[in-house]
Amino acid sequence: MRIPYETMLNEFKRILTDRGVSEDIALEAAMNFAKTSLDGVYSHGVNRFPRIVGYIDRGIIDPKALPECEMRFGAMERWNGNLGLGNINAKRAMNRACELAEENGIGIVALRNTNHWLRGGAYGWQAAEEGYIGICWTNTMPNMPAYGGKDHKIGNNPFIMAVPRTSGEHVVLDMAMSQFSYGKLEDYRMKGKKLPIPGGYDKEGKLSTDPGAIEESGRVLPIGFWKGSGLSIVLDMIATVLAGGNATCDIEKDSENESGLSQVLLAIDPKKFSTAAQIDEMITRIVEDLKTSEMDEEIGGVSYPGQSTIRRRKENLEKGIPVQEEVWNRILAL
Numbered sequence: 001m002r003i004p005y006e007t008m009l010n011e012f013k014r015i016l017t018d019r020g021v022s023e024d025i026a027l028e029a030a031m032n033f034a035k036t037s038l039d040g041v042y043s044h045g046v047n048r049f050p051r052i053v054g055y056i057d058r059g060i061i062d063p064k065a066l067p068e069c070e071m072r073f074g075a076m077e078r079w080n081g082n083l084g085l086g087n088i089n090a091k092r093a094m095n096r097a098c099e100l101a102e103e104n105g106i107g108i109v110a111l112r113n114t115n116h117w118l119r120g121g122a123y124g125w126q127a128a129e130e131g132y133i134g135i136c137w138t139n140t141m142p143n144m145p146a147y148g149g150k151d152h153k154i155g156n157n158p159f160i161m162a163v164p165r166t167s168g169e170h171v172v173l174d175m176a177m178s179q180f181s182y183g184k185l186e187d188y189r190m191k192g193k194k195l196p197i198p199g200g201y202d203k204e205g206k207l208s209t210d211p212g213a214i215e216e217s218g219r220v221l222p223i224g225f226w227k228g229s230g231l232s233i234v235l236d237m238i239a240t241v242l243a244g245g246n247a248t249c250d251i252e253k254d255s256e257n258e259s260g261l262s263q264v265l266l267a268i269d270p271k272k273f274s275t276a277a278q279i280d281e282m283i284t285r286i287v288e289d290l291k292t293s294e295m296d297e298e299i300g301g302v303s304y305p306g307q308s309t310i311r312r313r314k315e316n317l318e319k320g321i322p323v324q325e326e327v328w329n330r331i332l333a334l
Contacts, residue, residue, distance in 0.1 A: 003320055003321050005320075008037060008321055010030075012030035012331075025066075032087040047186065049331060052085075060257050066088070066092070086114050086115035086117040096109050110262070111265065115259050127267050137159040138261055139155050139251070143155055143218070144156050144178050147229035154177075158177075180199040198221065199214055246261065287304050
């Protein structure tokens with residue numbers, strides 16, 4: 001089934017306001033969920049919404065809390081998320097990073113004591129829409145084995161980089177440190193599909209494309225094996241040091257109640273060095289060169305990060321957002 005964007009937005013807003021979220025914050029949060037779904041990231045939008053509502057109902061998320069600045073030094077600030085809505089905390093923090101970048105050329109906000117920010121790419125798109133290069137990441141609960149281990153010691157710590165273009169066709173890389181995020185595994189499993197490439201190990205220790213078998217074993221695969229494992233560790237360390245918050249090892253392991261995360265949101269103003277037209281020319285030159293690649297027929301050609309998002313956004317706005325009926329019925333019943 002397909003649900004119109006406005007219908008989904010209004011339903012999300014209704015459910016949030018019913019739980020004590022103010023009208024303006026509920027709309028802001030609902031837009032994040034709905035736009036994430038509009039862009040085709042259903043795993044962190046419509047599919048994830050009931051879980052976030054459950055966090056509010058269980059008192060893990062404070063629906064009335066807002067983030068606040070605790071320390072500042074030039075272009076750097078440290079914020080406390082006060083365990084409020086994670087997508088609101090991250091959006092506010094990236095907005096402030098952009099303001100700092102306008103002043104200083106670069107701005108960094110380190111955020112502690114916050115909740116799951118849902119789709120990390122949303123804050124890359126946010127920065128790019130304002131004309132800034134955006135870089136951000138978060139730590140998570142221990143949900144991935146470090147390379148060489150079997151038990152959960154590191155997080156799949158999503159990492160985002162965004163480059164603006166005046167056309168709005170921004171370049172946005174949004175990736176977890178695992179080959180597939182748990183949300184993506186859930187999405188494939190719910191659709192009854194296999195992964196296109198191995199995403200982890202089954203209980204017998206064999207590489208698998210079965211999302212359910214990987215979820216059951218908990219052994220998701222770090223990107224690039226030891227490289228993704230190492231990057232996850234360093235991202236966790238930097239977020240912990242800058243935010244003064246929890247490291248992955250401090251967050252409750254294998255819990256449904258992931259909370260108290262540390263995040264870094266960084267904005268850079270490229271217009272301090274070049275005009276918007278010059279930046280466009282540089283990015284377009286790189287994209288056009290990519291298009292001359294000899295096509296791998298099995299994969300279907302080369303695209304830049306974020307290109308397919310723009311296509312899905314247009315399609316879903318026109319036709320409605322694809323939703324599994326059981327998921328939508330669960331949302332309507334909240």
